[in-house]
Amino acid sequence: MEKKKLLEVKNLVTTFKTDDGEVRAVNDISFTLYRGETIGIVGESGSGKSVTSLSIMRLIPNPPGRIESGEILYYTDDGDVIDITKLEDKDLRRIRGNEISMIFQEPMTSLNPVYTCGDQVAEAIILHQNKTKKEAEDLTLKLFEQVKLPDPSRILSSYPHQLSGGQKQRVMIAMAMSCKPGILIADEPTTALDVTVQKTILNLMNDLKREIEASIIFITHDLGVIAEIADRVIVMYKGKIVEEGTILSIFENPQHPYTKGLLACRPPLTKRLKVLPTIKDFMRKDENGKLIEIESDLTKAIERVVVTEEETKLRRKELEAAPKLLEVKDLKVWFPNKLDFFGNPKGYVKAVDNVSFKMKEGETLGLVGESGCGKTTLGKTILRLNPAYDGEIIYKGRNILDLSKSDLKELRKEMQIIFQDPYSSLNPRMTVGDAIMEPMSVHGIYNNPKERKDKVYELLDKVNLNPEQFNRYPHEFSGGQRQRICIARALALNPSFIICDESVSALDVSVQAQVLNLLIKLREEFKFSYIFISHDLSVVKFISDRIVVMNKGEIEEIGYADDIYNNPTKEYTKGLISAIPKGELEDIRRKMSQVS
Numbered sequence: 001m002e003k004k005k006l007l008e009v010k011n012l013v014t015t016f017k018t019d020d021g022e023v024r025a026v027n028d029i030s031f032t033l034y035r036g037e038t039i040g041i042v043g044e045s046g047s048g049k050s051v052t053s054l055s056i057m058r059l060i061p062n063p064p065g066r067i068e069s070g071e072i073l074y075y076t077d078d079g080d081v082i083d084i085t086k087l088e089d090k091d092l093r094r095i096r097g098n099e100i101s102m103i104f105q106e107p108m109t110s111l112n113p114v115y116t117c118g119d120q121v122a123e124a125i126i127l128h129q130n131k132t133k134k135e136a137e138d139l140t141l142k143l144f145e146q147v148k149l150p151d152p153s154r155i156l157s158s159y160p161h162q163l164s165g166g167q168k169q170r171v172m173i174a175m176a177m178s179c180k181p182g183i184l185i186a187d188e189p190t191t192a193l194d195v196t197v198q199k200t201i202l203n204l205m206n207d208l209k210r211e212i213e214a215s216i217i218f219i220t221h222d223l224g225v226i227a228e229i230a231d232r233v234i235v236m237y238k239g240k241i242v243e244e245g246t247i248l249s250i251f252e253n254p255q256h257p258y259t260k261g262l263l264a265c266r267p268p269l270t271k272r273l274k275v276l277p278t279i280k281d282f283m284r285k286d287e288n289g290k291l292i293e294i295e296s297d298l299t300k301a302i303e304r305v306v307v308t309e310e311e312t313k314l315r316r317k318e319l320e321a322a323p324k325l326l327e328v329k330d331l332k333v334w335f336p337n338k339l340d341f342f343g344n345p346k347g348y349v350k351a352v353d354n355v356s357f358k359m360k361e362g363e364t365l366g367l368v369g370e371s372g373c374g375k376t377t378l379g380k381t382i383l384r385l386n387p388a389y390d391g392e393i394i395y396k397g398r399n400i401l402d403l404s405k406s407d408l409k410e411l412r413k414e415m416q417i418i419f420q421d422p423y424s425s426l427n428p429r430m431t432v433g434d435a436i437m438e439p440m441s442v443h444g445i446y447n448n449p450k451e452r453k454d455k456v457y458e459l460l461d462k463v464n465l466n467p468e469q470f471n472r473y474p475h476e477f478s479g480g481q482r483q484r485i486c487i488a489r490a491l492a493l494n495p496s497f498i499i500c501d502e503s504v505s506a507l508d509v510s511v512q513a514q515v516l517n518l519l520i521k522l523r524e525e526f527k528f529s530y531i532f533i534s535h536d537l538s539v540v541k542f543i544s545d546r547i548v549v550m551n552k553g554e555i556e557e558i559g560y561a562d563d564i565y566n567n568p569t570k571e572y573t574k575g576l577i578s579a580i581p582k583g584e585l586e587d588i589r590r591k592m593s594q595v596s
Contacts, residue, residue: 003034003035003037004034004035004075005032005033005034005035005073005075006033006034006035006037006074006075006182006183006215007032007033007056007072007073007074007075007100007183007215008031008032008033008071008072008073008075009029009030009031009032009052009056009070009071009072009073010030010070010071010072010073011028011029011030011069011070011071012026012028012029012030012052012055012067012069012070012071012072013026013027013028013067013068013069013070014026014048014051014052014055014060014065014066014067014068015065015066015068016064016065017063017064017065018064024239025048025051025065025239026048026051026052026055026239027048027238027239027240028070028240029048029052029236029239029240029241030241031234031241031244033183033215033217034215035182035213035215036209036213036215037215037216037231037232038209038215038216038217038218038229038230038231038232039215039216039217039218039230039231039232039233039234040218040219040220040226040229040230040232040233040234040247041053041217041218041219041220041233041234041236042219042220042221042222042223042226042233042234042235042236042262043221043235043236043237043262044221044237044262044508044509044510044511045221045478045479045508045511046238047236047237047238047239048236048238048239048240049187049219049236050105050187050188050219051065051239052219052236053102053185053187053217053219055067055072056072056084056100056185056217057096057100057102057185058084058085058087058092058096059102067085070085071083071085072084072085074095074099074100074183076099077182082095094128097124097127097128097179097181098128098179098181099181099182099183100181100182100183100184100185101175101176101177101179101181101183101184101185102176102184102185102186102187103169103172103173103176103184103185103186103187103189104172104187104189105187105188105189105191107160107165107168107169107171107172110172111160111168111171111172112160113159113160113161114159115159116156116157116158116159117155117156117158117159117160117163117171118137118140118141118144118155118156118157118158120171120175121140121143121144121171121174121175121178122136122137122139122140123136124175124178124179125139125140125178125179128178128179129178129179137156139178140156140174140178141153141156143174143177143178144156144170144171144174146174146177146208146211147170147171147173147174147177147204147208148170148200148204149167149170149171149174150167155167155171164197164371164372165193165197165371166193166194166197166200166201166371169189169190169193169197169201170201170204172189173189173201173204173205173208177208177212177214180212180214181212181214182214182215183214183215183216183217184205184209184214184215184216184217185216185217185219186205186216186217186218186219187219188219188220188221189201189205189218190202190220190225191220191221191222191506194370194371194535195535195536195537195576195579195580195581196370196575196576196579197370197371198225198579198581199228199578199579199581202225202228202229202581205218205229206229216229218230221262221508221509221510222266222509222581223250223251223262223263223266223509223583224266224538224580224581224582224583225581225583226247226583227247227251227581227582227583227587227588228581228583230247231246231247232244232245232246232247233245233246233247233250235250235256235258235259235262237256237258242256242258242259243255243256243258243259247588247591247592248588248589248592251263251583251585251588252585252588254298257279257282257283257291257293257294257295257296258279258282258283258291260282260295260296260298260301261277261278261279261280261281261282261283261510262279262509262510263298263583264276264277264278264281264282264298264301264302265277265278265279265509265510265512265513266509266538266583267513267516267538267539267541267542268302268538268542268584269538269541269565269580269582269584270584271302271306271307272306272307272312272541272542272561272562273302273305273306273307273542274305274306274307274520275305275517275520275521276305276513276516276517276542277295277301277302277305277513278510278513278514278517279510280294281294281295281301282294282295282301312562315545316545316560318362319360319362319363319545320360322360322361322362322363323360323361324358324359324360324361325359325360325361325363325395325396325496325497325529326358326359326382326393326394326395326497326529327357327358327359327392327393327394328355328356328357328358328378328382328391328392328393328394329356329391329392329393329394330354330355330356330390330391330392331352331354331355331356331378331381331388331390331391331392331393332350332352332353332354332355332388332389332390332391333350333351333352333374333377333378333381333386333387333388333389333553334348334349334350334351334353334389335348335349335351336348336349337349348389350553351374351377351553352374352377352378352381352553353374353552353553353554354391354554355374355378355391355550355553355554355555356555357548357555357558359529359531359546360529361496361527361529362523362527362528362529363529363530363545363546364523364529364530364531364532364543364544364545365529365530365531365532365544365545365546365547365548366532366533366534366540366541366543366544366546366547366548366561367379367531367532367533367534367540367547367548367550368533368534368535368536368537368540368547368548368549368550368576369535369549369550369551369556369576370535370551370576371535372552373550373551373552373553374550374552374553374554375533375550376501376502376533378550379417379499379501379531379533380417380501381393382400382415382499382531383415383417383499384400384401384403384408385417388401395411395414395415395497409443412443412493413443413445413493413494413495414493414495414496414497415495415497415498415499416490416491416493416495416497416498416499417490417498417499417500417501418483418486418487418490418498418499418500418501418503419486419501419502419503420501420502420503420505420506421506422474422479422482422483422485422486423474423479423482425486426474426482426485426486427474428473428474428475429473430473431470431471431472431473432460432469432470432472432473432474432477432485433453433456433460433469433470433471435474435485435489436456436459436460436485436488436489436492437449437452437453437455437456437492439489439492439493440452440455440492440493443493445492445493445494453470455492456470456488456492457470459488459491459492460488462488462491462522463484463485463487463488463491463518464484464514464518465481465484465485465488478511479506479507479508479511480507480508480511480512480514480515483503483504483507483511483515484515484518486503487515487518487519487522491522491526494526495528496527496528496529497528497529497530497531498528498529498530498531499530499531499533500519500530500531500532500533501533502533502534502535503515503532504516504534504539505534505535505536505539512539516539516542516543519532519543520543530543532544536580537565537576537577537580538580540561541561541562541564541565544561545560545561546558546559546560546561547559547560547561547564549564549570549572549573549576551572556570556572556573557569557570557573565577
């Protein structure tokens with residue numbers, strides 16, 4: 001049976017004017033989307049994938065951007081062919097939202113904070129389907145039930161800030177689906193979500209695709225997610241399509257070195273690696289800007305860095321012999337949620353409840369669980385950034401909950417934290433050099449500003465940045481570079497213990513691999529101990545010696561990373577593991593055989 005075209009992009013060029021001249025964000029790309037098909041567009045930040053989706057929707061801000069040339073052809077049910085690039089605004093409004101809908105990456109900024117979720121979805125229905133307010137409200141309620149929102153009638157009158165990230169994303173999906181569009185564009189809709197919520201969203205999109213017979217363009221930087229949802233894959237690099245093929249062909253036999261690099265960057269679940277291969281291991285540019293392939297065999301590149309069984313045993317023996325660094329005993333972090341007339345608590349939210357564990361010097365302890373499980377609260381309480389309700393936190397033999405302010409300030413030199421969002425944890429008015437030097441000045445480390453500046457140069461070099469970047473501001477760096485600046489700042493006081501709180505969750509897989517490799521290198525060089533907090537079990541398994549699984553403020557289970565993954569004892573842990581987008585070749589082959 002011949003496939004019917006639904007959308008055809010021909011020689012699309014989208015440009016942006018910048019201070020350095022015109023940039024071709026999308027550079028002469030062509031592809032076809034067929035009815036009932038899901039295409040995955042994958043690539044790093046800056047590859048042009050989001051600009052492609054915005055071009056299809058005609059949402060490129062002008063100025064500074066514009067569609068310079070090319071065609072975006074939409075094939076209607078009546079057999080007409082409409083070039084979206086040539087539509088007038090009034091005609092475009094009939095297509096946008098009605099025929100082609102979009103789910104954006106960040107639902108909090110996509111939803112209006114001053115309107116209820118119900119009103120926002122009903123507005124789209126009233127606008128495109130000519131329904132009364134009551135009819136639109138009834139349809140919205142049905143949509144909320146379809147996207148499996150808990151208590152749909154409550155969410156109808158709830159504001160965005162009253163919902164979790166996964167719930168807000170489902171409201172966005174309901175809005176996008178409200179007019180039963182032929183094409184649904186999903187731009188990184190699961191990037192910041194827990195693996196369990198992510199799996200729910202992916203299953204939901206597949207179900208709704210079948211129900212309304214829509215085609216999907218799914219944009220992400222994660223090939224593991226693409227393997228779960230797409231039929232075909234388009235790989236973009238610097239505005240161009242470098243490879244295109246079926247899911248099986250891309251995973252089984254990638255041709256372009258960039259695709260091989262993207263596949264290798266993902267922490268594998270079936271093997272333990274010393275370091276993650278990165279895109280730089282597969283390709284570089286010569287002096288003329290031409291791409292040169294360095295490594296052609298993906299399997300060999302991964303096998304070279306596999307940890308042997310003997311190395312695993314040796315590492316475990318080292319940790320067993322190492323002195324104890326930290327012991328958390330019966331820790332409770334409770335927050336009052338109701339007060340009586342006199343201001344006394346009537347009830348508590350038990351964010352962390354009766355948690356106990358130990359860690360050794362030089363160990364990396366992974367802390368994993370869904371949003372709201374208490375892992376970040378636990379991390380901050382260990383550093384005395386949150387008050388403890390009860391229990392003990394014993395660090396190098398001292399209960400830090402009993403320390404005075406002066407003793408705590410002294411201890412801060414040894415205990416540091418790297419936060420999830422590097423941009424909001426750096427002062428935009430302070431150069432990165434000054435930001436790294438500031439803690440040294442506060443704690444009186446080194447004799448004078450020159451010595452401190454020399455140390456900053458050394459730290460910038462240590463995290464693979466140039467000393468010449470000392471006087472630049474945070475906005476002049478990429479997300480991965482900013483995270484490395486935060487790592488350099490954490491190292492400025494020569495700490496022995498660092499908490500990494502979701503410090504790679506918002507990064508591209510390639511940048512994530514570089515940061516994880518850097519953390520491993522620094523651990524080996526300086527004998528750091530890490531608590532690595534994340535909702536991504538594949539990342540935690542790669543970097544951690546042992547894993548603590550948290551659920552609703554309590555520890556579900558604790559053990560060596562490989563043991564937890566291979567033989568989980570609790571149903572909750574099994575659920576987390578089953579929700580990880582695997583992207584393994586055997587899984588893809590199995591999926592393809594089921595479809596055929």
